[in-house]
Amino acid sequence: MTKVGFMTRFLPTAWGYLTNLFVIAILVLPLLVLVTGALQNERDLLAHSESLLPAHITFDNVVNLALGHQGSDLPEQVRFYPRAFFNSAIISLSVTLIVTILGSLSAYSIVRLRFPGRRTMPYGILSVRMVPLIALIIPLYMMMARSRLLGTPLAIIIPQAGLFLPYTIWILISYFASLPSELEDAARIDGCSRFGAFLRIVLPLSAPGLSANAVIIFLLSWNDLLLPVIMASKVEQMTLPVLISSIVTLKYFSYTLINAAGLLATLPTLLLTIFLQRYVIRGLTAGALKG
């Protein structure tokens, strides 16, 4: 290699690999600690806490949690783990479905229909998105207590849907606005109603935008702790984040058990992020920037 080739080719490439490896280490090593902690027994973990890979892999904790085998020496959270997984899934899927339906209707009407206040609507949506949940949590709790919904999934689904709806409308407005209106016009000339054109033309064309938003909302709902921790007080009502937070505050403490509980709760979000990455990226970017 010539001296010039070394300076212009090799050095930048080596530097590029080095910095990228460093960034990858930052992104992955903490997760490796979680995986290693989840797949060992307590004695091995505490004896070799410096090792980033498990010495002896065991799936005891993972299996106990997945099947809800409490045994004689584990806390009751283990028995309710599958139940919490189910609660989380029901709540996140319902919230995603509700905001997708309501959000696409609203976003479409803001983009295509003329009504008073249409121009100021996006400002309102943007402002509402910034309202911190913590400022709403006490009245929300009281409302759910009064309407006797406390302890049911609805006490979490309704407020979450309300909180995530502005984000959805925001994302979908920019998506619908990017679709050419000529297609709908053609359909309407052929006798299709406005709603029919929305159902048969706009929605199918917007599948990528709808999916991008749905993945983000599912993750936001699945990961949320503050709302469910207040609404679900009994162990059988808890979502995964609440159940995990209730293990943290127990007297009984096992690092491997809590790591396994965390790992299992993280699997769905990690898989979604890996396999639907394109949509996650699109959703996040569209949610933060204008259009």
Next chain:
Amino acid sequence: MNLPSLLLVVGTIGYPLVYTANMAFRDVGIRSFISGEMPWLGFRNFATVLTDSVFIASFVQTLMFVVVSVTLEVAIGLGIAMTINMRNARIAGLTKSLLLLPWAVPPVVNGVMWSYIFNSKYGTLNAILYKLGLIDGYVQWVSDPTLALAAIVVAYVWRTVPFGALLFHAALQTIPESLYEAARLDGAGAWQQWRYITLPLIKPTLVVVLILRTVFSFMVFDEILAITYGGPGDSTWTAAWYIYSFAFRFYKFGPASAASFIVTLAIAAIAALYVWLFYRRVEV
């Protein structure tokens, strides 16, 4: 078509917001739940909160947390975005596909994970640093009042940094390579290229990330619950932790609402700036 959405948003955001503001001026306890009676107190809840040294500490700690974590998020996020953007390293594709992993981790799990890493007796960090000979004895990362907030910052920034990195990466990709080539022909160095090409062109994204992250990091909650539970003492109490504790651990809804009111005003100021910038100056 907007009616159902409007009802839902008013019911779950608008009405509760007004209700919180109303409760901030009233005496609300556990009994009010049954009787519905909330005697008028004027500004007494605000006086209680503003003279409470724990509230002042929580507010100051929140500001410190926000300033440090947002600065780190932007700096590290930019660094990662530029690393991914390197054209001569194929491995950058792998970095990009792994970038969003921390963002996907549920915040409370993130707290659990870092709480084990920082554990003074069995934690991974102490064990590794000790094996490498970098520390003489195990460090009390989360039971030391000054280190505890820093530990929360590290855990929080690890999870949130992909958001900024992703947006910065998107912004960097819109800059045409020809601009840099022209600058190089004119003799511009690396620093000048960054100062006069990159920075001005990513500025709109920079503003958006700064403000969005400021608003959201103001409300840090999950990591605190999982790592320190506000402790040791009140050294990791933040605004959200204060409101949560006063309302749902001590059942003092009046002071909690007054604290919410103050925090919401602070956030509203930042959010107003965001909306204003979006529609006036910056075209993203």
